[in-house]
Amino acid sequence: MGSLLNTKRLSRIFISLCEIDSPARSEQKLAQHILSFFQQTKSVEFYEDDSASVTGSDTGNIIIRFPGNNPHRDPIFFNCHLDVISPCIGVKVGWDGKDTFFSNGETVLGADDKAGIAILLEVLLTTLENNLQYAPVELLFTTCEEIGLLGAKAFSPSSLRGYYGYALDSTGVDNVITGAPAANYIIAEIQGKASHAGLHPNNGINAIQLASKAITKLPLGQLDDQSTANIGIISGGTATNIIPDFVQIKGEIRSHSLTRLHRYLDQFKSVFFDTVTSWQDPHYLLDSRPTMSFQSPEQYPLMSLPENSEVIQLAKTAGITLSRPLHFGRAGGGSDANFLNHKGIPTAILGIGMDHVHSTSEQIRLSDMSRTAELVLSILTS
Numbered sequence: 001m002g003s004l005l006n007t008k009r010l011s012r013i014f015i016s017l018c019e020i021d022s023p024a025r026s027e028q029k030l031a032q033h034i035l036s037f038f039q040q041t042k043s044v045e046f047y048e049d050d051s052a053s054v055t056g057s058d059t060g061n062i063i064i065r066f067p068g069n070n071p072h073r074d075p076i077f078f079n080c081h082l083d084v085i086s087p088c089i090g091v092k093v094g095w096d097g098k099d100t101f102f103s104n105g106e107t108v109l110g111a112d113d114k115a116g117i118a119i120l121l122e123v124l125l126t127t128l129e130n131n132l133q134y135a136p137v138e139l140l141f142t143t144c145e146e147i148g149l150l151g152a153k154a155f156s157p158s159s160l161r162g163y164y165g166y167a168l169d170s171t172g173v174d175n176v177i178t179g180a181p182a183a184n185y186i187i188a189e190i191q192g193k194a195s196h197a198g199l200h201p202n203n204g205i206n207a208i209q210l211a212s213k214a215i216t217k218l219p220l221g222q223l224d225d226q227s228t229a230n231i232g233i234i235s236g237g238t239a240t241n242i243i244p245d246f247v248q249i250k251g252e253i254r255s256h257s258l259t260r261l262h263r264y265l266d267q268f269k270s271v272f273f274d275t276v277t278s279w280q281d282p283h284y285l286l287d288s289r290p291t292m293s294f295q296s297p298e299q300y301p302l303m304s305l306p307e308n309s310e311v312i313q314l315a316k317t318a319g320i321t322l323s324r325p326l327h328f329g330r331a332g333g334g335s336d337a338n339f340l341n342h343k344g345i346p347t348a349i350l351g352i353g354m355d356h357v358h359s360t361s362e363q364i365r366l367s368d369m370s371r372t373a374e375l376v377l378s379i380l381t382s
């Protein structure tokens, strides 16, 4: 089956996608380019949802619907995000003459996630040209993934006919991601009391010192085999001679276990609360006490696909068809698939081979893209 794919065209499509600017909230131009591949194909339907008003993008999430011609297959879908992380304006794609694409070092390459998009376009073009038997399928292109999964978050599952699907948005090849952690932000704020540090040193309550005491009591880093925590931002204080009356601490906790995630969130809250409430005025001078607030809004929900789910079983079958061992594992971070799964749309993530993503040394091998295209074609047509 792999021989039907046109590697040269895949390469051309990939370069054309990378060289169209598509920072988050400005994905429309790229979306138009993608639609143009199927504008002449009568059986294809296009749909744009109304998420733009929520995400602030110049386009909604886009769905391209192909009817399929295999009545025995469930409708499925594939997903990629349209936006690229900064710096991504004016990408010039480089080629090493053998197998590898890279950027000129001024920008990212944008293989994340345009390699996925190129693979999907090549697979669908090949399927239609060769009249292959294929499942009813939708391509779902989301906006604003890199700035907080906003497109997927605003996506309504009723827009999709596919029962389950695959996001092409991970590193590695022959890699199937079946789970990803849930994550919550931590935002702790401590209110102390300002005073001149030299003239009235005993009249202040140092919010930064209180925060420091609390932070030293927090478990950070790898908390257990399923959970991690980090404090990433501290902001507070106005001058070296002013006792700071306010500090804000921001961080996050993520876990593959919701029970543990909530236990750690409670623990973090208690540490801040206990530190602030156990404060004692050493000089018995003040009539005020420090106060605190603690918030832990959701960053993204848990993704955990059961081994026996259809989406995993179909990937396994495709791997067997290609005589190719697939690696099934969990991711350490969230992506669109977290929200799609949370909305009741089972979505596994496929590795597409991209490397050094989110950096100006991002690169990808054409042979890895071809390999992934073979897997996608097998999922679609087996």
Ligand SMILES: [Zn+2]
Residues within 6 Å of the ligand: 081, 112, 113, 145, 169
């Ligand atoms: Zn991505």
